[in-house]
Amino acid sequence: MESILVIGAGFMGSGIAQVCAQAGYRVHLMDIDPVALEKAIASIKWSTEKLSTKGLLAESSTTILDRIAPEDTLEGAARAQWVVEAALEVEELKRDIFQELDRLAPADTPLASNTSSIPITRIAQATQHPERVLGLHFFGPVPLMGLVEVVKGEKTTGDVFNRGVYFVKSLGKTPVRVHRDIPCFVMNRIFAAAFREAVDLVDQGIVSPEDVDVGMKLGYGWNAGPFEIADNAGLDTYVLIGKAMKALGEEGFISKSEFIERMVAEGRLGRKVGKGFYRYTSEGKRVPWDRDD
Ligand SMILES: NC(=O)c1ccc[n+]([C@@H]2O[C@H](COP(=O)([O-])OP(=O)(O)OC[C@H]3O[C@@H](n4cnc5c(N)ncnc54)[C@H](O)[C@@H]3O)[C@@H](O)[C@H]2O)c1
CATH class of the missing domain: 3.40.50.720 (NAD(P)-binding Rossmann-like Domain)
Known part of the structure; x- marks a missing residue:
């Protein structure tokens, strides 16, 4: 074996x-x-x-x-x-x-x-x-x-x-x-383009994370919205990726706002700690912050 x-x-x-x-x-x-x-x-x-x-x-x-x-x-x-x-x-x-x-x-x-x-x-x-x-x-x-x-x-x-x-x-x-080695490879570069725009729109109070997620699922056929994906991945990992990209001179890759850094500083790391763009019940159910279970 x-x-x-x-x-x-x-x-x-x-x-x-x-x-x-x-x-x-x-x-x-x-x-x-x-x-x-x-x-x-x-x-x-x-x-x-x-x-x-x-x-x-x-x-x-x-x-x-x-x-x-x-x-x-x-x-x-x-x-x-x-x-x-x-x-x-x-x-x-x-x-x-x-x-x-x-x-x-x-x-x-x-x-x-x-x-x-x-x-x-x-x-x-x-x-x-x-x-x-x-x-x-x-x-x-x-x-x-x-x-x-x-x-x-x-x-x-x-x-x-x-x-x-x-x-x-x-x-x-x-x-x-x-076939060629570039920072963040292919799929993360494409995801990041959507995600950084979504974060900036939420940071400006234009839309809520849950409405972006619903929109991307119903409007574009995504299986999960960008904020659901980010909460699952862990926002601390996003901060580390941002730092790695900055060190490589790829500042344009990360969102203009420091929204995610603020969330991580507040301990909102995503699903693994029960709170991120959403909060999570003890059974793992995802709930928008302004709604009851
Ligand atoms: N989170 C995602 O969705 C995702 C997706 C694709 C790739 N990645 C990449 O996968 C890697 C891990 O990400 P993660 O989300 O699992 O992070 P994580 O924080 O959940 O796990 C990282 C683990 O590495 C361990 N570690 C730290 N230093 C170590 C060392 N010297 N030797 C052995 N273990 C050590 C830590 O104790 C921790 O358990 C990162 O490079 C990340 O960018 C993450």
Whole structure:
């Protein structure tokens, strides 16, 4: 059975570990925070049990969970056929992790980052073998979303890129191939154009977040509105993406207002803390702020 090392057991890493285990891979799930690891295992248990009761899994939740080993070091890289990094969106941190991975992982193991915004080429520069570094940009919640962008860095070989496409398909996901490495890749750039406009309109009091979401669903056929998507993703991650884009000289990418920074300072991080553009009941129901449950 092939082994995958997933680094970071937060919102994305736990979902990536889950879909790898569902696809039959053995998973080393690594995080420096033991609480994050505990929460990740609990959330994978909850999610696989829910999918199982809906008849959407071929195996039991226990069988899937048995394939996942929580770990607190990167040593699992030595036994991994694939590595997917999903730690915080901070370039220096990712570069340190990749430098270490390059030392530990077997020479033919591809090293993937799930970064939302940082060019793969910059992360790859921290390694001696940039040709085996690529982007695998999953969308959250990973167990439910079918898309993964496969991103070719400047030095990524065609073979590693093709193996990325094949790996994504082996997880039951659909790859979108990104042939040139640009900050935020393709889907996030397109989403960000809509989202930054939406944030500025809400900040100016022109429209409410819930009316934007209804409008985009009914008017443009989106499955979820931009504010629903942002609350699910976590607004703290948006702030980190904004900082990363600013550092790359891509100021035009982020919204003109500091609305999201203010929300994060107030602890409104989105669904994971029960409050963001919406508030969330203990059962996880999304409710506009000016309405009762
Ligand atoms: N949130 C989204 O919707 C989304 C979508 C696509 C990509 N991403 C990207 O995925 C990555 C993770 O995002 P997230 O939303 O899961 O964040 P998160 O904050 O939920 O999780 C990040 C995890 O990384 C861990 N971590 C920090 N330093 C570490 C280290 N040195 N080694 C190992 N683990 C470490 C933290 O303890 C935390 O558990 C980011 O690069 C983000 O940009 C996020």
